[in-house]
Amino acid sequence: NATNDVTAFGTGVFGERKRFEAQAFDGMFRLFDETRGDGVVTFDNTTGTNLDVVSINKMFTDGSAVDAHANAQITYDYYQDTFGRNSVDDNGQILISAVHVGDNWNNASWNGRQMSYGDGDGIRFHPLAAGLDVAAHEMTHGVIQHTANLIYRNESGALNESFADIFGVMVDRDDWLIGEAIMADGTIGLRSMEDPTDLIERRTQAPYPDHWSRRYTGTLDNGGVHINSSINNKAAYLVSEGGEHFDVTVNGVGREKTEQIYYRALTLYLTRSSDFSMMREAAIQAAGDLYGSNSDAVAAVEQAYDAVGVY
């Protein structure tokens, strides 16, 4: 009930001070925010009993817990404010984050019910909860699950991963890089939507693809879901920012129209087995619905998918 809501404080993984909604109970404080949907809750996986992260005062000192909690709130607010969506299911489903999952785990995930963050090994990644785009990536998998529910393999899986990245960079809005805040290996990020080929993909030891002709066709990574996602990522970047790519000129329409186009395509037109070609059609349809069939937005989408070789 409202009487338990408190404003609490904490320091994130990199020492930045944060302020966020939490809850008081029995003289303690816990990372349970009941002001957003049915709640935003963060717990320390090492306690093993799903105990909320608690503090004897309003100052939380677990950096991963502070960042995961604050980032979940930011991402909840993004979906509410931008699309009127109330959490992953549009029905206020509680947003659960577990931190310190695994043993120096170099990953984060959405398991159908909650977000989980590894601490990273300090060589490849810093604690992944520190990345706002990581939280937005994982929560977006929850949105996908309740909408197109794209099968997590081959092209539909690459779209699944691409949508997670697209909304990752729309929430963490200052660049077109994924993971830039948490890389421990000196690279500029894990993936770049602006120029995927700037970065080498670990499994293939090849640059991420920025054109359909360069797609990965092997079986690693569920058929390259984290590899071929870069083809659609590049298209989304071009829809927004424009540019010249493989002799195709794209006139971008900006982030605000791009996020609306992709959200509408995801929620209205894509299905579990949608492939890249269906992605192109869904985005054209969504852009036409929103801005008119002869709009700059429709032209930008057509040009962008031409530029990455998807027809």
Ligand SMILES: CCCCC[C@H](S)C(=O)N[C@@H](Cc1ccccc1)C(=O)N[C@@H](C)C(=O)O
């Ligand atoms: C259970 C195994 C993990 C499933 C894949 C999750 S959804 C995923 O894609 N995680 C992101 C984490 C991330 C997000 C943004 C920035 C950095 C890292 C991811 O991209 N993981 C990479 C490392 C991968 O699994 O290849």
Ligand SMILES: [Zn+2]
């Ligand atoms: Zn993912």
